[in-house]
Amino acid sequence: MAWRFTPSKYKNTTPKVPKKEETIYDLPVGNLSCTNNAIHSSDHNLAFLIDGEGGKIGLLPLEARGRFLHHQTNIVYAHATSISDFCFTEFENLLVTCAGTEKMKIWQCSDVLKQTDDKPVHISDAISAITLGNNVLLECLSPHKTVSKLIAVGSSDAIFVVDLENEANIIELNADYDRVQSLNWSDSGSLLTASAKKGREGYIFDPRASSDPVQTLVLHSGMGREGRILFTNEGIVSSGFTNNRVQEVLLFDPRNWTQPIQKEIFEPSTGLLIPLYDRDTGLLFLAGKGSSKFTLTEINSSKWTLTRLQEQPVSEQTLGACLIRKMSCDVMTGEVQRIHQLTKNSIIPYQMCVPRRSYKDFHSDLYPLTVDSSTATTKGWLSGENVEPSKVSLNPNNAHISNAESNGHVGEPVSRTSDLSANTTGEDSNTPRKIHYQDVLVKNDSPAEENVSPNPHNGTTNKESITSKIPVNGNPTEVRSCENVAPIPVKMRAPPKSIPTAILQERKIRPKSCVAGTIQSKFRHVEASVATKKDTFTNLRNLNNRMPMEANPFAVSEKYAAVPLQGTAGSLAIFELSDPVKVPDGIIDAIQNGSPITDFQFNPFADRSNELAVALENGTLKLWEINDQIPCIGAPKTEEETAEENSEPAAPKLADLSPMKVIDVGNGKKITCLRYNPVAKGIICVGLANGVMAVWNLLEEKCILEIPAHTSGVLSLAWSTDGKRVATVGRDFMLRIFEPQDGIDCCVSEKKVLESSRGARVCFVCQDELLLLTSFSKTSSRQCSLYQLDGLNLLHNEIIDVGTSMIVPHFDYDTSVLFLTGKGDRTRVSFKVPRIKKDMFQRDVFPNALITWKPSLTGTEWETNTATNLQFCDLCPVGTKEFDNAVRAQAELGKTNAEPKVEGTVQNPKASLNPQHTNKESPIEEADLKLKTEKGWSERIHKDDGALEQDHVEGVAESEWTE
Known part of the structure; x- marks a missing residue:
């Protein structure tokens, strides 16, 4: 029961308010009127609704910052009518959209990353369009959390489970309810929850067992325009309204679905609280539509309680909000999540950081293993299999699949980092990334590390045009192929040559200072x-x-x-x-x-x-x-030179x-x-x-x-x-x-x-x-x-x-x-x-x-690639004592004063050469040394005769004393 008294690691999570240049502004969003979240994120992209005729979606790289006007924004022309809902698939980053009675469409967003110039990309051709019936009004989408290319689609009178790879409706859930507005899969992928009747009723389905709901939930009593429902570690959270148009959040315990275990009342409003849940940390973000703040809460899965942590005011009204994928978090700054707020003309990212004394090292207690990729298939899921997706550590140095022990085999080590520190050099994924350049370990006998060249023939030349990472705001989020420019030939990097030991030993170690366990600069x-x-x-x-x-x-x-x-x-x-x-x-x-x-x-x-x-x-x-x-x-x-100038020619x-x-x-x-x-x-x-x-x-x-x-x-x-x-x-x-x-x-x-x-x-x-x-x-x-x-x-x-x-x-x-x-x-x-x-x-x-005023090579030697060593010089003036040596000498002096040397004794020379050697003396020599040491201390310390100060003062005569 120790968990009852254990404080949460995330209770002090603090939002970091960005500056204007750290946001995306001047976007053509406008005033939206929709019943979805209006913005979603994938591993590399942000998709958001754009105001105007038809259903258009703006698309930008996740790390984009700065000003983006309408003609600078990538646009997906998805539908002819207003978009009902859209989302990214869990593992393939495919964009799925639906709008009214139109077909559900699938879009490949990697086209944005392959653009050949700085002009924005306009996408109008979907890679697939799936028909789910005649005059079926599609309302909401929810991608499966364990199976790739599987998605649930809610409509006006049914729920469909669609296989995107085969473009087939594999399960249809029928029930007598009105307009499904929200869907969400459980973390295990076995259950599906739905919110209908404008947030007043909820349903839990086991799609593989029955087309009817296995549990009906009584949700909110209000007549709101929309509602949201989602799983939180097998529990359920629902967002809606009370009879008084007050925002309400319900928390359901999986042990008892009949009634909520906790109700949280917020503010009177016409805008719904959008619940955004991070299953790795248990943090629940509540962003109110039309509100100028969002609330940070935490769900304790042990006690099944919802705790409010803090409220963050924002500068503009919220039209939509979303969280990023865990792989995109900047773990070396303490960021545990990032919420993107969509306003009428901007996207504002708020980093959720846990304050720590130092961010030099990776804090593993803040970042549990997170989902990386799925190994489950639709066919296996239909047959009853519940395969958990593989998980990796967010540690930039090393990461391993978490379910290797559970499934009986050990997978290959996987190294995954955030977009800000992703390793794209083609090196071994197990090689730790050098974060502190000063922490250099020189091994005299270690062989040179071997790098694997992407070309099987090391040292060959690739004369094709370079495919390079093209970032937005200096971040590696775009890939561009230089087709319209003169190709710059690239020589594939060969394995590094072995470095002589003498050169390795000459590498300098920077001066460092350690204060309270943190390396600080001098x-x-x-x-x-x-x-x-x-x-x-x-x-x-x-x-x-x-x-x-x-x-x-x-x-x-x-x-x-x-x-x-x-x-x-x-x-x-x-x-x-x-x-x-x-x-x-x-x-x-x-x-x-x-x-x-x-x-x-x-x-x-x-x-x-x-x-x-x-x-x-x-x-x-x-x-x-x-x-x-x-x-x-x-x-x-000098004065003589001045006089000569006046007499001689200029x-x-x-x-x-x-x-x-x-x-x-x-x-x-x-x-x-x-x-x-x-x-x-x-x-x-x-x-x-x-x-x-x-x-x-x-x-x-x-x-x-x-x-x-x-x-x-x-x-x-x-x-x-x-x-x-x-x-x-x-x-x-x-x-x-x-x-x-x-x-x-x-x-x-x-x-x-x-x-x-x-x-x-x-x-x-x-x-x-x-x-x-x-x-x-x-x-x-x-x-x-x-x-x-x-x-x-x-x-x-x-x-x-x-x-x-x-x-x-x-x-x-x-x-x-x-x-x-x-x-x-x-x-x-x-x-x-x-x-x-x-x-x-x-x-x-x-x-x-470093000697920069003397050459190490001639021009001819440099042309022939002659090896050279960097030259250094000592800046200590001749005759000047070094601070470290002086302190050491003073320490030796103190030691000498503490233990005076005995004249006539000779130290064993082998003891100075062998630190493990101890010179054992006879008991007589030890006693003699003890007496001489005490005598040395007695000579240095002032002797006291035991008399008090008043004993030396002359008093009054005896005759002066009277009774």
Whole structure:
């Protein structure tokens, strides 16, 4: 009886109210007048009614967000009259519709996922139409919960059980009642319940045993327009009205169907409470039609009670509501369900989350095994079989079929996750998904894991067009085949090569801090300090504020900073960072490129960081060497140099400088972006406005690789830290990853990720295991998205703010700290971590730094795919004590003070080499050591003679005492 006192795990379930950009708005829903739920969801889609002539259904991906007008919405032209009811089948995601006396139709919604362009899909041809009789008025639908392609259909005078695969009516249930308005199967699939007579009577059928009801239920006494009834773990919940037009919910105990075990009265209203039940958690959601709130309740199947948890107010009146399939829940945020509210112009998703201290780990107590697929057949069900559907765990790391023990066999392990973290890379389903990139386990003797290539011939080339996942709002919910674009060849990924042990051991472990069992960053308390005026260049003017969105309007090296100026001559001012000053009035000396600048970057491996690569609009790439003899703005000057300038002729200027090299990279096409290889000297990658990506060896002035990376302009590109891969984002909304060392067929992965082609930035983060993308949403919100490198699965999407300028990411490889800057930031800011021991070196804050200023390879070695190791350097100054070592030394000192060493004793050297070795001493030596230890403590502790303080005070004379 311990369950009587056990609190529910879901009693604190809290709805998460979304922002406007996290909803679907401006939909053509209108004012609906229907007796169904008006919206349903499948594993990947949302189907909802649209106001207008005839029976039309809107169709959108489940993870769609943003603005969708009428001409942007996928529409199913289902019937000529108003739709009576519609639903998705339980396992095949087929859309089934019915309307009045028309035929029941079946629709294949995967057509939406196979659209070839951004235009919405209009579906008017059903894959099947089933006739259930002449002039039969179809009212409601209910898919079977254990058998695939089996559905119950309610009409004005009968109930049909229809086999969708064979398009046949296999069972007809006849009874003397008026207009069935709601149907629902039991979880076992053996019983069927129906609500009729406007919610006043209910019926329980055993379709395989008899066509007559086995039990009649007396439901609500009111004359409502409609009613709802459904099974809840073999119990029944009914929603209707009382005589006073008050909303009422009844709960029936399966042990006694004659009367309800509990009645719940709500508010007077003309709108019905739509009951939505989650059988995994026992939560019952009640959404009132026309109401501005929904109620969260819980059904305890042990005590058969209905408990109200909380009421959530909503901003708009509800026209319909539905729950999502359990597989679509974001389990790593504590989401146990998600209810979609349909209003007259929007769909608002409310996440139901259970608050926990941390969501780093999977909370198995919140997510029991859930239904995955059905193995039962219609023929077996008709013969009396009750086969339970297979169940899987929602744990992203591992999942197993739950009924393997019950049916006597062990099934293959199944790994299923939500749409936000689905694994589509073709890897083994048992392989745990890497959620924490910092938690790296290095095994010295373990062999390399083998990946199964989708192509039986590993390393072969697939020259067909790519079929890629196309998400809405950055989520993998659409599949699109690129038929109208130039095919981008894909090289199937071969099994990974074995990594040397030395390289594995060099992988750095990030500094972490554990507080109350939760891993937290050492940089969570980072402070920003604003630079003073004396450390800032002032009086800057004529700056070019019309640089392309994909260009970087600022570049720095160890010694110089480059800033573009206004004009069509491509002027580029150079500032020396050693001495910030006020820029003198007059014309600013600058490099003249002769064409508008599109991008520029300092060579990371050039001596004294004085080589600058400038990309121009005419497709040329100019390399400039900044001579130390040419004074730049901010160069420090002594009094002698100032006197010499006044007496000698004027020094050469930047405007008189000629480029070191001029290379025609784009053949007249505009260069949009360029990036130096981080490990190979002289290797640079450029992106062009026509979508071409080219890799050049600047030392030999030759093109190594040139491929059509995108069908339109390249917005951004980035090298991986090891210099082997290139990630690009284009105006065709695609994100692609290339391995240029493998030749022309080097595209290894691609995905549609952008919502807007205004601009984007991409960079490798977290030891090249993840990709960070900054972009714009459909509502002009600036957002950051994190993708897994293998498969490009979306891990997280963060909305920053609403703005017009592009957010530029700057990632620190050593600390994994991300800095985001945008156009309009005017203040120079430095960051520091507050520490107490400032005189000691903090190894946890300053790990070994990646060497980015020295090349590891030459251009020729990089072309031949020579292996290289990343190089790191120690940042600890010479002679500075480390904080960890100092603390350890202090601890040893305390230990020494606690147990003084005895002079003349020698420790066993083998004991220090073998930690399991113990040096056993004789009893005499132990007694001698004890005496010497006590003597050492006595010398350190002040001895007390036992006298009190008042004993040393002189009192009065004896003669002064009187009786």
